[in-house]
Amino acid sequence: MPFTPGGVELPETPVNKQALHRDDNGLYDVPPGFPRGFIEEETAKEVNELIYDEDEELSDSEDDQSQELTNQIQNFAFSQSDENSKYSSKELDNLLPDEMTFGRVQASDAEALPKAKEWxxxxxxxxxxxxxxxxxxxxxxxxxxxxxxxxxxxxxxxxxxxxxxxxxxxxxxxxxxxxxxxxxxxxxxxxxxxxxxxxxxxxxxxxxxxxxxxxxxxxxxxxxxxxxxxxxxxxxxxxxxxxxxxxxxxxxxxxxxxxxxxxxxxxxxxxxxxxxxxxxxxxxxxxxxxxxxxxxxxxxxxxxxxxxxxxxxxxTPKRPVPLEHYLWAADAPYKIVDEHKKFLEPGYAQASNAVAPKPNVASNGRGGGRGGSDAGRGRGGARGRGGRGANRGGGNTQSYVPSYNGRQSNNNTFGKRAFLKLCSHLKAKNLLPAVIFVFSQKLCTQYAVSLSSIDYSTAKEKSEIHMFIDKAVSRLKKEDRNLPQIQMIRELLGRGIGIHHGGLLPIVKETIEILFAKSLVKVLFATETFAMGLNLPTRTVIFGSIRKHDGHSLRTLLPGEYTQMAGRAGRRGLDPTGTVMIMTSEPFPTASSLRELILGNPTKLHSQFRLTYNMILNLLRIEALRVEEMIKRSFSENANQVMLPEHQKTVKLNEQALSQLKRPPCMICDVDMDKVLPLIVRERELHSSIMDDISRTTIGRSMFTPGRVVVFKDERNTRAMGIVTKFDDRKRLNLLTFTKLTAKPDKKGDIPFYTGIEGFGKKHLSNYFSINLPFGVSIVPVSSVEVISTVRLNMDIPSLIRGHPEEVKKSVNYLKGVLNHQSELKELFIRGIRSPAILSKIHERDRLMLEIKHAKCIQCPTFVDSFLLDYKVFTIKQQIENLQQLMSSENMDLLPDYEQRIEVLKELNYIDEEQNVQLKGRVACEINTGFELIITELVLDNFLASYEPEEIVALLSVFLFPGNTKVEPTTITPQLDVGKAKIVEVVTKVLDVFEKHKVLVTQEEVEFLEKNRFGLMEVIYEWGRGMNFSEIMELTDVAEGTIVRVISRMDEVCRQVMAAARIIGDSTLYDKMEAAQEKIKRDIVFCASLYL
Missing domain, CATH: 3.40.50.300 (P-loop containing nucleotide triphosphate hydrolases)
Structure with missing residues (x-):
């Protein structure tokens, strides 16, 4: 049984309460698991007598001690009385508080309510x-x-x-x-x-x-x-x-x-x-x-x-070794960020100028012909006839340099030639060792091999390097010691150059890491994984590019990724500063993008919590923690859970406020007020939605042209009037607003629908008969507009905004005229709206207004007071309901996904209707390498029983290999073809159940049948049959490191399927998986780590 997770309070079970039951004498009388205890009358009597006698003795002893203690206290009090007499009673009174409260402190307002604890x-x-x-x-x-x-x-x-x-x-x-x-x-x-x-x-x-x-x-x-x-x-x-x-x-x-x-x-x-x-x-x-x-x-x-x-x-407030950041442009470094994290604009400008397009001398046709330095013959210059680079006898035959902005070639170098010059600079300036991050395994190898003319190692270092490599590979079989990858790496390491990426054999990677730690590798081409935790600092870090493919798209590095990799620069106690260089490419990075990349905030910690079937089944099986509790405690739910005490506090205050609000009975209002309230709320919701929808239409936007007079609800939820000055892209109105003269506005101004009954007429306009200056300024959402009036000021709005006296006077006089001569501010009729959805909302709103107007409570003389009180009660209740919804488990984002996955598990018989884990569920609990349901289906279908151990691991490899190979799988054996078809059938069946219950599926599950996941079956099959690794590599284009990783994980899958076989009592399958494990666990794949 797992331990109770820390921080979780589990309810005490009835069995525990019964087990802890005591009799009248405080003794336990019910053994755990028994309905009652055994008590014999005589024994009970004897025990009671013994207890009584002991109580008598204790009582006498306590009385003696009590009397002695009382005497001591009295003597001490008399001895202190003389000393205390020098203090007057007035002085003592001053030391006492003004008010004293006895008994339990009464809860008042927010003080007694729970507060959010800062952990x-x-x-x-x-x-x-x-x-x-x-x-x-x-x-x-x-x-x-x-x-x-x-x-x-x-x-x-x-x-x-x-x-x-x-x-x-x-x-x-x-x-x-x-x-x-x-x-x-x-x-x-x-x-x-x-x-x-x-x-x-x-x-x-x-x-x-x-x-x-x-x-x-x-x-x-x-x-x-x-x-x-x-x-x-x-x-x-x-x-x-x-x-x-x-x-x-x-x-x-x-x-x-x-x-x-x-x-x-x-x-x-x-x-x-x-x-x-x-x-x-x-x-x-x-x-x-x-x-x-x-x-x-x-x-x-x-x-x-x-x-x-x-x-x-x-x-830590700062790095122990500060960093300096450079741009490598036109074969030279330019400092753009100093050790104090200051961005250097002059440095960036110099780098930008260095790579700026230069006039192409050969573009007019001269300079071509035999032996021309770069240009082709005749027209077209550097990219004219004669193809890329030079024509016959042309000079530069290095990799193609892309043109700057598609027109002229810039002064920058790219690719292999650029790394040659960079590495020469690093050696000359004593900036080694260096790590060069290249976000491609293939390019890592290509760039390292291209440095064939560079040798960083002394004779002594070469000897040490080769001795270490010999010692490392001595644990391999003889035929594995001469693998092409090992031979290539040996040659590179002998010159002080290394490679580090996921495609390398583990023993090769570890050899490179240890030699790098000993400073015997001077230049290391590495992918991003090198920066993940390995404690291998260097003097210089170089970025071959600041863009990488993340599996979905090509994007710029995030500040956090850059910081993690750049952080390898600067060895504590050895280097005063660390050096970071960015190799520029096209398009040339902007100053703002570099500033954000180097000085921007690292990526925040974000929750990646998601539900898996293995997690759900394990939690249902152990019952130590409910799945809902796991979701609630996840980092993804942190924001909601942190607010719980605050929400509880608000609910408590609202309930207290609600208890004090009570409207006196009214014969007229009580008839239909309860029915009218929801209608009013719905009408307001519709009105706001209509305004919002209209603002998205061309006709609607034209209604909010500058100068239009509108009625709106301000931030205090009070009705106000203003002139539109601007309608921005975020559906907000910039308004010049009027200052009211009346200190206390009419209560009807607080009623959200009243303009629909009376119109915005003289009763409301009277507040604006005299306009105070200057105008106020407000920015309000379109949804807060109540009336779009027919009045539009044809004036110079910019001058009005600036407070130009003539324009202000003209507008004030015009508005006074409108307000004095109109009994009602007329609403602009919405013409030309053809959207069925908007028209439907308008018709529903009008229907609700008609129903509200004919309500009996509207006719009551005290309606306004009654309504405002009832409306306040309604809004408080609504707020309480919303907060309770936020605090409930039903509000968790992952709850629907959990419920859908539970339905999947029920349909596939992993759990019963009461969510008890069945046999299939217990088997799935053992599979934690992914695709647990599919593997469980294969195990319980007795599908694997008819296959040999090497065939079983070949089939199971589809759940481990991501499918990144171009080699199409061929027929290995007819039996394995049948197995492939069965796996496709089971995967399709399970995915159909997922789709039926609308379960969120991962990208890996979606693409399972689309990717070439069967591409490594032949390799695993032959490895299980005993083929050596060098022959294995001739069967596929998959990197050595990937193959080793898949086979290593296959060992884990074998153990998990063995555990599943033990649960279902299938000894045959257990023996086959044990044999399969023995067959694959050999040679270079399971060679012991150099660190162990």
């Missing part, structure tokens, strides 16, 4: 802690250097038993906080769990912590080392799985360290962080480590509210 507390790190050694006299770990203030604050709060959220810049020293927590756990004989977003980071942290602590273990699915250690390193998915299973190890855990918390923004896996945080039991303290993000307080407050514990937010 997050921001720590001021600008104040030093001079007495740190006094605050932490016996530290769990002593560091060989002076701690920064933010580290001291974190250590102090950990010693106080608090949870902390440390948001620090890259290389600031967040790991110190993690190490101290691990040391505390070791001292306290408890456990600390360190979680990371990726397995590579877990492996690296295992190596780092092993150098500091003796007892360290790692759990990452395929690797389990020292699983009983005091410090356990694991991925967040493993922690979530342990929490759902109720693993015993959680009992001993004191700290859970969530590293790289900003990964919560990851669309696919961010939900795992939220699940784990919500499910952690109460006794676990949290340590959240993150890059700097704008909303650390908001996130920490959510964690604190969810866990019902205080979270101390500690942030």
């Amino acid at each position: 997050a507390h921001v720590v001021d790190v600008n104040k030093a802690i001079p007495n740190f050694s006094e605050l932490v006299p016996k530290p769990a770990k002593v560091f060989p250097f002076e701690l920064d203030t933010f580290q001291k604050e974190a250590v102090y709060h950990l010693e106080q038993g608090d949870s902390v959220f440390v948001a620090a810049h890259t290389s600031a020293g967040k790991t110190v906080v993690a190490e101290y927590a691990i040391a505390m756990a070791t001292r306290n004989m408890t456990k600390a769990i360190y979680t990371s977003p990726i397995k590579a980071l877990s492996n690296q942290k295992f190596r780092d912590f092993k150098e500091v602590f003796d007892d360290v273990g790692i759990l990452t699915g395929d690797v389990q080392i020292n699983s009983e250690a005091n410090c356990l390193i694991m991925t967040t998915e493993i922690l979530r799985s342990m929490l759902y299973r109720g693993a015993d190890v959680i009992r001993d855990v004191e700290f859970v360290i969530f590293d790289e918390v900003h990964y919560v923004n990851n669309q696919d896996r961010g939900v795992v962080w939220e699940e784990a945080i919500i499910m952690l039991p109460e006794h676990v303290k949290l340590i959240l480590l993150s890059a700097t993000v704008p909303n650390t307080y908001e996130f920490a407050n959510w964690v604190g509210r969810t866990k019902q514990r205080d979270i101390y937010v500690i942030s």
Whole structure:
């Protein structure tokens, strides 16, 4: 049974209440699970007598002690009386409060109502802690250097038993906080769990912590080392799985360290962080480590509210090593942001001028012919006849340089040639080592290979590099040591050049990381994954581009992404500043876009919480937390939940106000006031909607031309009159408004429909018979307009706005004439509206007005007073109802999705009508790699029983391979073709059920049948049959790293299907999956990590 999640109050069960039942003597008399206890009369009598005797003895003893204490108090009082006499009674009275209240304090107004508790507390790190050694006299770990203030604050709060959220810049020293927590756990004989977003980071942290602590273990699915250690390193998915299973190890855990918390923004896996945080039991303290993000307080407050514990937010004010940002343009660097984060306009201007289009000398036909430097022969210049670049004997045969603005070639260089010049500059200016971020695996390799003429390594470094590579690959089989990728990387590394991306073999990536950490790799071409948590700082960071493809479209980097990657620049203690360079491309970036990219705020932490069938079934199975509670506690619902105390307070105040509002009975008003009120509300809603709709039409917009006089409701909900000066794009009117003379307007002005009954006539216009100057200015939404009048001032509106005396006088005289001679301000008839929807609303509004006019209560002399009181009661009730709706579980955004998924699970028999988890549901709980329903259907259909182990893993690969291959799957065996057809059938069936119940499906589910997900079946099949890796690579165009990743995850799927087979009692399937696991778990794919 899993632990109760921290911060969740579960109702006490009837069994527990019965088990804790006591008799009259305070003794437990009902054993747990029994309807009653056994009581024998004689025994009960003896017990009562013994209790009575003991009470007698205690009573006598207490009486003696009481008398002695009374005597002592009296003696003390007499001895003090002389000393107290020097104080006069007047002086004593002055010390007492003016009013004293005895008994329980009565709740009054907002003071007794619940207030929103702030769970997050921001720590001021600008104040030093001079007495740190006094605050932490016996530290769990002593560091060989002076701690920064933010580290001291974190250590102090950990010693106080608090949870902390440390948001620090890259290389600031967040790991110190993690190490101290691990040391505390070791001292306290408890456990600390360190979680990371990726397995590579877990492996690296295992190596780092092993150098500091003796007892360290790692759990990452395929690797389990020292699983009983005091410090356990694991991925967040493993922690979530342990929490759902109720693993015993959680009992001993004191700290859970969530590293790289900003990964919560990851669309696919961010939900795992939220699940784990919500499910952690109460006794676990949290340590959240993150890059700097704008909303650390908001996130920490959510964690604190969810866990019902205080979270101390500690942030670093600045980077330990400041950064300087440059533009690399026309083969030269131009500083655009200095170390003080100031954008340098002159630097940007110089870079822009350097790449500006130059007059093309060859454009008039000269300079062509044999041996011409760049131009082709005759017309067309550089891009004339003769193709791209030079003609026969032409000079530059490098990659094609695109033209500037499609016309003239600019002075910038691109592609491989640009990197040659850049790397030469880096070496000359002593700016190595450098990481060059290129957002394409293919381009990473191409650019690195293109630097064939560069060699950064000395003879000694070459020897060290090759010795390390030999040692690393010695754990591989002989045939795997000569794989093309390994040979290529060996040659590059020998010259101090490296590559780092997801397509590399894990052992190759780790070799490059370790050599880079030893400063033996001088230039590293890497994709974005290199910046994710790996502690590998460098002197210089270069962006090959500031645009990347995110899987959906090509877009500019977000400020947070840029900051995360640029943060690798600047090695603490080695470099005074870090250098960041942006290689310019076309179109040349604007100054504003660069300012936003470099100096803009990083991306906020946003919830990626979503419901999965595995989550729903696990929660229904364990019953430790309802699904609705999980949704309510998610970060996505944080804004609503934070407002709960405020909403409760408002409801309480409204209920108090409601109890004091009571209209005296009226024989006329009581007849139909209750019926008229809803009609009035509906009429006002329709009127606002009509005005809003009209403003979208050409005819409607023409009615709000400057000079038009309108009647509207102002911000105080009071009727007013004004002149339109402008109608903006946001459907708002800019108005010049009139100041009323009457201090107290007619009460009818507060009635929302009264103009529809009487018109805006003399009774209301009398307020404006004398117009005060100057005019007021208001900006109001179109929906607040009540009357569009026929009056339009044909005057110079700009002069009127500026308060030009002549125009103001002219307008005032004109309006006075209108107001004196018209008994009613006539409404402009809406002509030409042809929209059926608008006309329907107008007809309904007119019908309601007619019904309201004929109501009996309207005729009552006291109607206005009665209506205003009833209307106030109505609005308060409506507000209470709205707030209660906001506070209810029905208001949660994900609730409809949950209800739809529950219907899917019922239809497919995963749960029954009472939401009890059935056998299929228990099987699906074991599948947490995705597509749990489809895999469960295949298992329970006994579909896999007729296949051999290597065929089973080949078929299951479709749930792991994303389908990014151009190689079309061929017929491997007839049996596998039947299996493919069956998988397509099951997927189609399940997706049809999703569509039937309108379930939100992921992009991956939508594209399952469209993408080439069967493209790796042959590779996995042959690997299961024993083919070596070099032969495997000849079957596909998929990168080595991707193949290893799919096979590694297949090992996890095998374990999950084995667990499913155990649940359903299918020993044959269990044995086959065990055999399949043994067949794929071999050689280079499951080679031990260099970090372990």
